[in-house]
Amino acid sequence: MKLLKQRSILKTLFIPYTILFIIIFNFLMFYFVMNESTKIKTNALTTLNSNIKNINNNLDVEINSLDTLSQNIIYSNLIKDHFIKYINYNSESLSNLSEHQKIDNIQNTKILYDLLVTMMGPNHPIDQIYLYDLHNLELGVGLDNSSSYISVNNKAWYDDVLSSKGDKVIYFNKDDRLGRYSPYEEGQYFLSLYRVYYNTLNVPQGIIEVKKSFKNIFTIIKDFNDAYGSNVYIYYKNGQPIYPINQSSSTTNYYNLISTNVDKNISNNLFKYKNEYVLFDTSSYSDFTIVATIDNSKLMSPIYEYIRTNIVLSLLITFATATLSYFIAKIITTPLNKIYNQVKGFQITDDASTNFKEIDTHITELNTLFKAFLKMQQKAKKAMTNELILQNREMQSKMLALQSQMNPHFLYNALSTIQAMADEQMNEEIIIMCQSISRILRYISSDSEQLVSLTDEIAHTIDYLQCMQIRYDNDLTYTLNIPDEMQNIKIPKLCLQLIVENAVKFTTKTELPWHIDITGYVTDTHWEMQIKDSGSGFAEDNLKQLQEKIDSINANGVLPNLELNGMGLMNIYIRFKILYNGKQIFRLINNTPNGATVIMGGIKL
Structure with missing residues (x-):
């Protein structure tokens, strides 16, 4: 009989409610896991996008510092006058100059050096300034303080700079002459900004080159450390790879991928290529494109780990809940029967038919228990109502007497x-x-x-x-x-x-x-x-x-x-x-x- 009673309680309470709880819990857990997984992925891509924008902004700052200095030099009439004078003295052999001219040339060159050093400022936001005439003269201030004769028109950048008509031209290359001042490989690569400067008649007089080491950008990229093992690439507007240095021919050119997919599969500067997510950001100011790639398996790795953890947690909670529900149902059985027997045996009347009788082992005792409680409640409520009515009348009588x-x-x-x-x-x-x-x-x-x-x-x-x-x-x-x-x-x-x-x-x-x-x-x-x-x-x-x-x-x-x-x-x-x-x-x-x-x-x- 006791076994049947336990089995009946378990079927009515334990099994249905436990199954219902498991279904609801697992549904909520599934929804929570999927929602959080989406958040993890979105946050990872958002963080990656923010980082490449940060790199691009730093590049813009570097280019802006070069551009600002180049324009300051161009608009300095004092520098123009001294450089024209420098060209006039040094365009031919110095041996043809008189002693007075030689002394004047030395003084003029010193003044020109001082003016360019002043332009660079005490904090040296740039590393090198070169002034060229349009033929064979070069004057350098910064890491390389020199004056030399070179073939300017044989430089790789010469034609691009002249055709720019005064606009900035940016180059990135390795400079062995300046790189010898840095013990690190990163310090041997420089950003160069070129501009043609004109005289008052708008005739080209020379070329200004302002250079800065790329090591700051390298440092920012190296410090860019995320949990997903992403890779960073930098390209110039013509697709020239800037970073990583010395890319092999087998390295994927993501700039070309962006150009070919710009109207097709790209959404919010994000697209998928093979098993990678590719994010990019192009600066409208400097024309640099920063690309970050992340392998899908690495991106999903923390999500998979998160799902595995929650599955194990879900199983443990489900098992604990089922076990707890079983013991609670078992514990509740005995008190319920005791309460049922006491309530059923408690009657106000002396009617023998209401005395306690032996009952079967079905769950119907819960209905009987409820009816017994309902009867007691009705009787207690009626008694309490009568008592309150009497007290209210007594209070009203006393209040009237007081008044x-x-x-x-x-x-x-x-x-x-x-x-x-x-x-x-x-x-x-x-x-x-x-x-x-x-x-x-x-x-x-x-x-x-x-x-x-x-x-x-x-x-x-x-x-x-x-x-x-x-x-x-x-x-x-x-x-x-x-x-x-x-x-x-x-x-x-x-x-x-x-x-x-x-x-x-x-x-x-x-x-x-x-x-x-x-x-x-x-x-x-x-x-x-x-x-x-x-x-x-x-x-x-x-x-x-x-x-x-x-x-x-x-x-x-x-x-x-x-x-x-x-x-x-x-x-x-x-x-x-x-x-x-x-x-x-x-x-x-x-x-x-x-x-x-x-x-x-x-x-x-």
């Missing part, structure tokens, strides 16, 4: 005051006082509502204060400041007037002036009223006792019965606590140097 009471001393004193005013023929004051007392009695005797608007309570309080002013011959003053948005707030009936009455009682036992201040405050969440007087304040013992009673109520949650013999401050506190369900505001404070303040309020209902 119906009035301090007899007020009536005695009012009648005495009216009698005294009659003796003094104060007819107008008698009329005002009688009208006020009439409204007060009408307000007190009305038992239609336990809660009243603040407007009604304030009107009742003002009637009371007018009676007190007449009684004390206007020695008692009061101020009232209530925001308009507080007028419709509901409060327990007679609370405000009784606090004011208590304030008047203690204030008039002191020396003049006698003043009562009633001020209201309201926020988005709560409201409060402050009743201040100029009396002697609360006695410390009384204030302490009141606070202890309030703290006791807040601590244990038990409300004492409302006192019918007088509506003191504790009665008002209890009424506010019932109304605002513990979210009331009620504080008693002694003012400095004299007087007391009662603060009451609550949340906005």
